[in-house]
Amino acid sequence: MRTAEGSAALPGMTADDRLAALVDALAGEPGVAPPQPGRRRFGSTALTVDGSVFAMAVGGALVLKLPRERVAALVAAGAGSPFANGSGRPMREWVALGSDDALDLALAREALAFVGGR
Template sequence: MSEASTETQRRFADVVETLASEPKVSVGQSGKKGFGSSALQVNGKIFAMVSSAGAFVVKLPRQRVEQLEAAGAGQKFDPGHGRLMKEWLAVHPKSKQSWPALAREALSYVGRGP
């Protein structure tokens, strides 16, 4: 494991520790591999994860993703098929944005339901 991905995993573990005890939040899905297998979820919906490329990724409103992207905090997430996901931000590893704060924002966004 590279130093960067080890750091990403450590920082994500801190986010998990911070949010795992929140109501209706779960971590991963037992028996599942691949996309979202170790992601943070609320009501069964993913709101924060580490991608297969080793990026910390959060689901936020499209306008918020665009705002953070314009500020240089990250870019729209590409899950690998060349189509950018407009409500998902892949956070730059060197970004000054707080991962727990972004994950909490994502939890609030995804958890509010229909």
């Protein structure tokens, strides 16, 4: 079952399940597009707004793009960890929420607003 209502992930939800829940919850937002499997580029398995990635499932974590100050605050509070690119360099505007973290639709909406410039 997919859910993005409330603030807690269902026990056993994978990052892919959590991303699917966000796809369902944010599908009606202007400019939002679901993952495009089969496309061979960064973000092919990500949620986008106007063509730019704002949420994705990577390595068992739900990853969101937020302002660097917000990412730093979430990491400092223990709500997530820095997301690193393929070479291991942390990306300042990306936060990885582990599988045990709550699925927070409000954070996903923040990422949508940040990337979408709304």
